[in-house]
Amino acid sequence: MSNAALIISGLNKTLGKKHILHDISFEAYEGEVFGFLGPNGAGKTTTIKIIVGLLRLDEGEIEVGGFDIKKNYEKAMANIGGIVENPELYKYMTGRQNLMQYARMREGVTAERIDEVVKLVGLSNRIDEKVGKYSLGMRQRLGVAQAILHHPKVLILDEPTNGLDPAGIKELRDILKSLAHNEGICVLVSSHLMSEMELMCDRVGIIANGSMIGVYTVAEMISASKTGTDEYIYETDSSEKASALMAGYNFTITDETHIDVEFPEENASQAMAELNEKLILAGVKLYSVSPKEKKKLEDVFIELTQSGGAQIE
Numbered sequence: 001m002s003n004a005a006l007i008i009s010g011l012n013k014t015l016g017k018k019h020i021l022h023d024i025s026f027e028a029y030e031g032e033v034f035g036f037l038g039p040n041g042a043g044k045t046t047t048i049k050i051i052v053g054l055l056r057l058d059e060g061e062i063e064v065g066g067f068d069i070k071k072n073y074e075k076a077m078a079n080i081g082g083i084v085e086n087p088e089l090y091k092y093m094t095g096r097q098n099l100m101q102y103a104r105m106r107e108g109v110t111a112e113r114i115d116e117v118v119k120l121v122g123l124s125n126r127i128d129e130k131v132g133k134y135s136l137g138m139r140q141r142l143g144v145a146q147a148i149l150h151h152p153k154v155l156i157l158d159e160p161t162n163g164l165d166p167a168g169i170k171e172l173r174d175i176l177k178s179l180a181h182n183e184g185i186c187v188l189v190s191s192h193l194m195s196e197m198e199l200m201c202d203r204v205g206i207i208a209n210g211s212m213i214g215v216y217t218v219a220e221m222i223s224a225s226k227t228g229t230d231e232y233i234y235e236t237d238s239s240e241k242a243s244a245l246m247a248g249y250n251f252t253i254t255d256e257t258h259i260d261v262e263f264p265e266e267n268a269s270q271a272m273a274e275l276n277e278k279l280i281l282a283g284v285k286l287y288s289v290s291p292k293e294k295k296k297l298e299d300v301f302i303e304l305t306q307s308g309g310a311q312i313e
């Protein structure tokens, strides 16, 4: 069994008159990247702010590294590192000076530890330059270094790849994966992008309208997007003539010259070859057969968030 570094149960939050979070519960383990996935306004930031202690919880329990946030606030907080919105950095100081400044507020952070985190986030070459000269990606990585200085068990980042270019996203993704998989940290990241979560996370919790719809491994999410059939688009001179020869096939006529045909995944090639032969022998002009793009994970995500998660078992 994996060790839960973060246990959230029955979290409820009302802001103003609005009940924002409804019974949010999940566990995130040491050594994994846990994704918190949901559309805008789902409640990701609110949940994260509560976990890092920026907002008070109305109802529910949070345990960080074995410490209850209500009964043992300081110890729970000592096990959390996080960036909510932008990392707070002094631009006129070097990266190292920023870390030293921050280390003064934390107990037991040595110069060696600073070197160690700098290496973990891949900033060794640039750490003695002024932060004002850093790219957004470098600032974000320095923020991560700062957040893990005190050896927290849990690192939380709210939409950390926002605004980064593809190279910056990949660098950050690799660093976060390595912190989880090699250093054993429980990394929790939020995003509204399914594709990003798929590449970065081991497991993903889907949140919509302030409720947790479910927690899935990335493999489960991918398999949920499979339909068991392969669909092809047939382009011929006449959908009418072609469809007359398609008895026994599962097909949909889309216009006068195009038909979508579904084949069972296990023998799609064979079934397609047979149909093609039949059409050609009957004098139908077969101009093209092209695979129809498989249902994207994004579609599944939209379905999941709209339907309450009934598709995944």
Ligand SMILES: Nc1ncnc2c1ncn2[C@@H]1O[C@H](COP(=O)(O)OP(=O)(O)OP(=O)(O)O)[C@@H](O)[C@H]1O
Pocket: 015, 016, 018, 020, 038, 039, 040, 041, 042, 043, 044, 045, 046, 047, 192
């Ligand atoms: N201070 C507040 N008072 C009232 N409602 C709020 C407050 N802060 C947030 N909300 C509402 O709570 C809901 C959840 O917001 P939250 O910022 O947690 O969502 P999110 O998942 O982080 O969205 P995004 O992807 O846009 O960052 C939204 O409907 C938002 O309008």
Ligand SMILES: [Mg+2]
Pocket: 044, 045, 046, 158
């Ligand atoms: Mg947010």
